Amino acid sequence: MSYLSGKSVLVTGGTGSFGKAFIRHALQHLEPERIAILSRDELKQYEFRSEIGDDPRLRWFIGDVRDPGRLARAFSGVDAIVHAAAMKQVDTAEYNPFECIATNVLGAENVINAAIDAGVERVVALSTDKASSPINLYGASKLCSDKLFVAGNHYAGHSPTRMSVVRYGNVMGSRGSVVPLFRRLAAEGRLPITDERMTRFWITLPQAVRFVVDSFDRMHGGEIFVPRIPSTTVMDLAAAIAPGVPTEVVGIRPGEKLHEEMISADDARRTFAHDDHYVIAPVIEGWRSGRERSGKPTPDGFAYRSDTNDMWISVEEIRDLLATV
Secondary structure, three states, X not given: OOOOOOOEEEEEOOOOHHHHHHHHHHHHHOOOOEEEXXXXXXXXXXXXXXXXXXXXXXXXXXXXXXXXXXXXXHOOOXXXXXXXXXXXXXXXXXXXXXXXHHHHHHHHHHHHHHHHHHOOOEEEEEOOHHHOOOOOHHHHHHHXXXXXXXXXXXXXXXXXXXXXXXXXXXXXXXXXXXXHHHHHHXXXXXXXXXXOOOEEXXXXXXXXXXXXXXXXXXXXXXXXXXXXOOEEEHHHHHHHHOOXXXXXXXXXXXXXXXXXXXXXXXXXXXXXXXXXXXXXXOOOOHHHOOOOOOOEEXXXXXXXXXXXXXXXXXXXXXXXXXXXX
């Protein structure tokens, strides 16, 4: 039994790639009392509702995390929240910085305040590898969001609300990822490669969903959960998607890293390793001092980077995974 079984669950950004996958998984495997979908786009809600059918456990809210009043109404009677709403396109955020901050930072603050006021028990906020040592506004805004959710446990005080963060890498096949782009461009006979040395962490949507569900079961409040997942090179990804198609090096885009990172060397001093995941403990632990801690401390100098990862995925394994997305 999952913590989420029998609970009233709300998903912000519920019509995004992750949100839809999470909702399908919850309906099939978790037996929630109800699931509320909060998102801004009426058309996406209509399309998703047409796909998933009229399950009596579903509730549909048009709303924006920028709107505190709407969140207060939507969170009423909710036990658990998955905060997946975000502005996540790197170049879009760079060109529209105020909009990025309004959604990713101020929206996170709104979710935190509304969750505490409504007495929500648990909140898990989704983050990104770009939040570790960020070099673009999207990553910086998500780092700020992560810190808000961790510190939100202080604001909650003696209320039942506890909040944690899940940080993972690129989701294979999600909307806006390189996989659908490569698939489309393969038909044109040439794939653009930013840099042949580039590496990335990879996780599938089902793996990401299960990790978030497990994090609800593991959380005490204030942790950043990071899955142990494999890396791949961009050249192996191109070979898996479009074998034999010529590539063209076009250069790294503004705000893009050569290699991604999910745990920096500084954060590693507060990180504990488990068989399939890491846990980054909060900087300030006053409200949870004396709590039993599990896992093995990571060694001095450790950093969890896509280029120094000890797990790699081959072209054949990538191809097998791509067949499922």
